[in-house]
Amino acid sequence: MFNMILKIGVILALAPVGMMYLTWAERKVIARIQDRVGPNRVGLYGLLQPLADGIKxxxxxxxxxxGADRLCHxxxxxxxxxxxxxxxxxLPFGPGLVAAPLTxxxxxxxxxxxxxxxxxxxxGWGSRNKFSLLGAVRNAAQLIAYEVPLVLSxxxxxxxxxSLNLTEIVEAQRAGIFLFTPWGLTGFLLILITGLAEVNRTPFDLPEAESEIVAGFHTEYSGMKFALFYMAEFLSTLAISALGATLFMGGWLGPEIIPGWLWVALKTFLLVFVMIWIRGTWPRFRIDQLMGLAWKVLLPLSLANLAGTAAWVLIPGWQGTLLSLGLSLGTFLVTTQLWLAPRPHLPRQWVKSLDEEVNIWESK
Amino acid sequence: MNYNLNYLFLGLFFLAALVVPLLPIVLARFVAPKKPGRVKNSPYECGTEGEGDAWVQFRIQYYLFAILFVVFDVEALFLFPWAVVFKEMGLQGLAAMGVFLGVLAVGLVYAWQAGALEWE
Structure with missing residues (x-):
């Protein structure tokens, strides 16, 4: 019983602290990418900035x-x-260092x-604001689109x-981590991309696209409630990075110069850094590109990866590798129907408005 | 036994986790100022006066995507138990899942060719 309370206490105390310093790290890294200094006034290197933000x-x-639905809101x-x-x-942070080792x-x-x-x-619905509702609808569409390739990969x-148990999955990587196998690399990249979409980070941040729908679903939130939305987003970012580190990068495994939990933290932070890096360098997707990427690229890719892995596991040696390659290539070609080459096109209404724009210019 | 303990833990965790968002909200209720106003409390619409209600029916293009999602998500339910015992089942298991996934893939190809995946 005491053990349980301790575990709960540790998670509930460390997760918000981790999230607070993630906001600091993100602001620092983004600032460096944009040739700025970032927060540096509150405390050494701006380390007390998250605290100041919290108080504010x-x-x-x-x-x-x-007129809002107060309960929903x-x-x-x-x-x-x-x-x-x-x-x-x-999520396991070391051998036995997991709160609930679920099967x-x-x-x-x-x-x-x-x-x-x-x-x-x-x-979005509870705010009774048009921007909020648009953001919420976009979010639902995006999440269901990216859920499918995420689950498949x-x-x-x-x-x-x-096994589905995360501890056993890490133990299975003692011989070699999954990132260095062909199926593991593909799966890892797929999970990184779909993970970005699942936590609404750039370039998949359409539900909260500032330039289109103000702040999306949290337009009508202020103060602490607004902060809680950010908290959830950053916690999910940390969690999905930790999942990637556990499944494909061997979790706590590594040279035993430093303790296992530090390896997990380092690998997680590496992935978080990549996510921040992507945010600092790439523009946002258009909605038709977003849905197209999920259904027409990632879904066939994850199906192909599934087929390839099956052959890889069942047949050892070079025959297996060859069969795996053939099977995944075949699946990809069949599901994307590349020989039929369905041409992607701009949505009709946009083409129309583009034509109108051209007409306006020509008439001048 | 250990199995049940895990779920007891998750139940306790849920109750404890509620404190994390509730504590700052309650604290803010005492600390934060409260000066409501008619304009301030109206839904935000870029500074102009609000036009119409947000709770209206409008056509969302996600309908077909949602149906496709249901198909593939139900498939995930079958996929995970299969993946766990995949090695023991060998080629037979692969064939069974291959047929199942094959049917779904044909569905995807059909939806694609029918234009369900295009954004209008």
Missing amino acids: MLTKEDLVPE FLAPILIVVPALFLFTV TGILFFVAIGSTQTLAIFMA LAVVPMVVG
């Missing part, structure tokens, strides 16, 4: 728009943070993670290991 958020007025930030914290219960680890992670869509939709790991 706490003293801001909490606005609820008129109030519950949404709570229901988005709680699942984000739950993600950390199944259904991966499935639990995906299931809990996808409930955040509901909270986001509650926020996660399934290759239990195929090889024969």
